[in-house]
Amino acid sequence: MEKISVKIDGRTFEAAKDQCILEVAHENGIYIPSLCYNSEVASSGGSCRVCLVEAHQGGRMRLVTSCNYPVRKGLEVKTDTPLVHRIRRGVLELLMARVPDSEAIREMAAAEGPTDVRFRLDEGEYDRYKCIACALCTNVCADVVGVFAIGMVNRGADKKPDTPYGKPSDVCIGCGACAYACPTGAITMKEKDGVRRIWGRDFDMVTCSVCGTPYIPQAQVDWIVRTTGKDRSFFDKCPDHR
Amino acid sequence: MTDVTQFDSIIDRYERSEESLLAILQDFQREFHYVPEEGIRRLSEVMEVPESKIYAMGTFYKALSLTPRGRHTIKVCTGTACHLKGAPQILETLERELEVKRNGTTTDGEFTLECVNCVGACAMAPLTVIDEEYHGQTRSSKIMDIVKKRAES
Ligand code: SF4
Ligand code: FES
Ligand code: FES
Numbered sequence: 001m002e003k004i005s006v007k008i009d010g011r012t013f014e015a016a017k018d019q020c021i022l023e024v025a026h027e028n029g030i031y032i033p034s035l036c037y038n039s040e041v042a043s044s045g046g047s048c049r050v051c052l053v054e055a056h057q058g059g060r061m062r063l064v065t066s067c068n069y070p071v072r073k074g075l076e077v078k079t080d081t082p083l084v085h086r087i088r089r090g091v092l093e094l095l096m097a098r099v100p101d102s103e104a105i106r107e108m109a110a111a112e113g114p115t116d117v118r119f120r121l122d123e124g125e126y127d128r129y130k131c132i133a134c135a136l137c138t139n140v141c142a143d144v145v146g147v148f149a150i151g152m153v154n155r156g157a158d159k160k161p162d163t164p165y166g167k168p169s170d171v172c173i174g175c176g177a178c179a180y181a182c183p184t185g186a187i188t189m190k191e192k193d194g195v196r197r198i199w200g201r202d203f204d205m206v207t208c209s210v211c212g213t214p215y216i217p218q219a220q221v222d223w224i225v226r227t228t229g230k231d232r233s234f235f236d237k238c239p240d241h242r
Numbered sequence: 243m244t245d246v247t248q249f250d251s252i253i254d255r256y257e258r259s260e261e262s263l264l265a266i267l268q269d270f271q272r273e274f275h276y277v278p279e280e281g282i283r284r285l286s287e288v289m290e291v292p293e294s295k296i297y298a299m300g301t302f303y304k305a306l307s308l309t310p311r312g313r314h315t316i317k318v319c320t321g322t323a324c325h326l327k328g329a330p331q332i333l334e335t336l337e338r339e340l341e342v343k344r345n346g347t348t349t350d351g352e353f354t355l356e357c358v359n360c361v362g363a364c365a366m367a368p369l370t371v372i373d374e375e376y377h378g379q380t381r382s383s384k385i386m387d388i389v390k391k392r393a394e395s
Contacts, residue, residue: 138294142292148292148293148294148295149294150294151292151294151295151297151298152298153297153298153301153302154301154302155301155302163294164282164293164294164297165279165297165308169294171292171293171294
């Protein structure tokens with residue numbers, strides 16, 4: 001793999017060509033906040049904009065989203081300038097206004113300064129719980145899990161992840177990867193008496209034959225068996241007792 | 243609507259490729275005055291494209307509607323120029339006379355009433371578009387006449 005060197009906050013690092021700034025920074029212990037990016041999900045990033053940094057190249061400076069901006073020869077990145085912090089505060093403030101209930105965003109914002117917002121949603125105008133419409137969940141469902149149970153529906157202010165027609169999806173396998181990936185905890189997944197509920201559908205859980213813990217939806221086992229040919233008996237026991 | 247042949251006859255006109263999806267949805271819209279759920283499901287089956295993807299397209303484009311629309315569409319421009327020139331009155335008259343709210347469809351399935359924000363013909367304000375036909379500088383009474391004629395056509 002081609003290696004290049006890139007400067008971040010005055011220090012020089014080795015990086016793979018085309019790696020995104022955010023990853024190079026994180027690998028080297030430099031903090032840049034991020035919400036919608038997950039390194040495991042190729043199509044993620046570029047939506048929440050909390051990861052903006054200064055990218056200097058060829059005598060020009062641009063603010064770029066570090067999660068999807070590839071490092072290049074001669075690139076110099078600044079993550080800790082007054083401009084970056086000012087923009088970041090603004091972004092966080094807007095996100096906080098949009099999803100006032102999200103602890104994750106409140107915490108991230110508090111670290112940057114703002115604890116309250118100057119903008120208010122009109123009372124009763126939106127019912128958007130904690131979702132910032134970043135599409136990480138739908139990308140995970142499509143690109144990592146591969147079942148395409150949910151998609152981003154509507155557009156503009158009404159954009160949100162959902163199953164077709166908001167009905168329980170018959171292709172969903174109840175794996176919960178979307179809920180796990182969501183940066184704001186906006187997707188509810190509940191489990192009770194061996195039944196998991198997510199996206200309005202109930203999934204029977206398979207119980208570990210050793211410890212008796214319900215640990216994986218039957219539908220997910222079926223899916224794995226069908227797509228990978230793995231032996232069904234493999235799922236008799238949970239990962240801890242295999 | 244469970245007869246899939248009516249969808250297939252449209253789908254068959256196109257290549258089996260994701261690029262055809264939007265054109266097919268537009269044809270559904272023209273044919274049925276909306277994109278029926280069964281149509282999306284059938285399209286997903288035939289094209290082997292996830293239903294969630296096609297449904298997302300259906301919710302994204304304004305030209306597509308997932309609920310039945312009327313045989314005729316009335317769009318009242320409520321852009322700035324038209325607003326000042328009396329669009330609100332036209333809208334109110336239409337709502338009252340057709341007994342329908344904006345963005346709604348009359349119970350007999352004849353008319354869908356919509357608001358649009360400036361169609362770029364401000365010189366003709368106030369503007370009402372009925373089935374792609376532009377009617378400019380009109381009063382509500384004139385619009386009602388045109389609408390009544392449409393209903394009979
Ligand atoms: S539910 Fe979570 S992951 Fe999905 S779009 Fe909303 S914020 Fe992003
Ligand atoms: S983490 Fe980069 S835009 Fe969201
Ligand atoms: S405001 Fe109606 S056409 Fe411009």
